[in-house]
Amino acid sequence: MTAHGGVNRGGAAPDHSVIDLRSDVVTTPTEAMWEAMRRAATRAQPFGEDPFVGELVEVGAHLFGKEAALFVPTCSMANLLALMATTEPGDQVVLESTMHMVWSEGWSLAHPGGVFPRLLSGIRGVPTPEDVADAIAAPRFGRTPRSSLVCLENSHNNAGGTVLTRAQMMAIAEVAHRHGAAVHLDGARIFNAAAALSVSVSRLAEAVDTVSVSLNKGLSAPEGALLCGPRRIIDRARGAAERLGATSLHKAGIAAAAALVGLTTMADRLADDNNRAASLATHISEVPGLAVDLTTVQTNIVLIELTGAVAAAAFVARLAEQGVLALVRSPRHARFVTHRLIDDADVAKAAKAVDHAMRRTA
Ligand SMILES: Cc1ncc(COP(=O)(O)O)c(C=O)c1O
Numbered sequence: 489m490t491a492h493g494g495v496n497r498g499g500a501a502p503d504h505s506v507i508d509l510r511s512d513v514v515t516t517p518t519e520a521m522w523e524a525m526r527r528a529a530t531r532a533q534p535f536g537e538d539p540f541v542g543e544l545v546e547v548g549a550h551l552f553g554k555e556a557a558l559f560v561p562t563c564s565m566a567n568l569l570a571l572m573a574t575t576e577p578g579d580q581v582v583l584e585s586t587m588h589m590v591w592s593e594g595w596s597l598a599h600p601g602g603v604f605p606r607l608l609s610g611i612r613g614v615p616t617p618e619d620v621a622d623a624i625a626a627p628r629f630g631r632t633p634r635s636s637l638v639c640l641e642n643s644h645n646n647a648g649g650t651v652l653t654r655a656q657m658m659a660i661a662e663v664a665h666r667h668g669a670a671v672h673l674d675g676a677r678i679f680n681a682a683a684a685l686s687v688s689v690s691r692l693a694e695a696v697d698t699v700s701v702s703l704n705k706g707l708s709a710p711e712g713a714l715l716c717g718p719r720r721i722i723d724r725a726r727g728a729a730e731r732l733g734a735t736s737l738h739k740a741g742i743a744a745a746a747a748l749v750g751l752t753t754m755a756d757r758l759a760d761d762n763n764r765a766a767s768l769a770t771h772i773s774e775v776p777g778l779a780v781d782l783t784t785v786q787t788n789i790v791l792i793e794l795t796g797a798v799a800a801a802a803f804v805a806r807l808a809e810q811g812v813l814a815l816v817r818s819p820r821h822a823r824f825v826t827h828r829l830i831d832d833a834d835v836a837k838a839a840k841a842v843d844h845a846m847r848r849t850a
Contacts, residue, residue, distance in 0.1 A: 532741030540741035553690030566700035573724035577602030613644030649789025661695035707750035806845035
């Protein structure tokens, strides 16, 4: 562990002494990214247009089949900017109630978003098109609020990394568009979803107006996210970013150069992360005191339930004693996330640590 408590794993020599399955944000840049950053450092522009940022947004927009893209520091910010660019204060925004935009970013919906979140329940993070239509169009007390945006998430973090198919997204988008609302997709892990569905990200995101994508997770870039969409919306999003203080991201080209390597070279390996998550989940499903719905393990996230006397915090603490890091998600839920720094041997060690933790605490 480093002095900051993180696992220091550079691109060259991964350190497998600690198996960090808390999140895929723990990935570190690859050697190719470090090299790209070193080269970019000599040319990145402190002011104005940066060539690396320019190339990243061009490649990103093309990859997602959208007109334009914006490079921003976080995916939360990309989501907020999509919202600010497509709504007016006081509008209603339709979201499934367990989306990341609600449970982790909900405060920014209130301010500076200034919108009313109309929360729907869903099955594995997906509301029905009928519920979406009802939320948009059904009058309340004789008044129909203006719904300008419907948000989706793919893969769906809180549902355990489940995927929305292209058909599911198209059906919801059709309803939203018919009622004049735009559709934003929180695609923080859309590349994991696309790998699971064997579809390109442009086809998967075809029906939505805007899509955000994290560069700092499975793709392993040090930081950043893209917001892709129609030029008109991306221009508005850029204006919103400026109002939030992100007027000039000085030397952003260094991060953009690494992100470009992530965007163009890392997606193909995400199927391995998905497969390793499935393998870990299968093992966990056989351990007494733990439950995992294997049908929800579709990408790189394994959400487990502690069904016996052992609470999630105690379970995660026992794992940490053995050098395996997981995340407590609720008093009875814990989460494992696979990523580039986790190989088959790590999965086997994590599985053993799970056995040991449950035996000790049974
Ligand atoms: C589904 C989803 N959306 C958005 C985010 C936010 O990403 P960032 O940490 O880059 O703001 C996350 C982070 O885990 C996420 O899981």
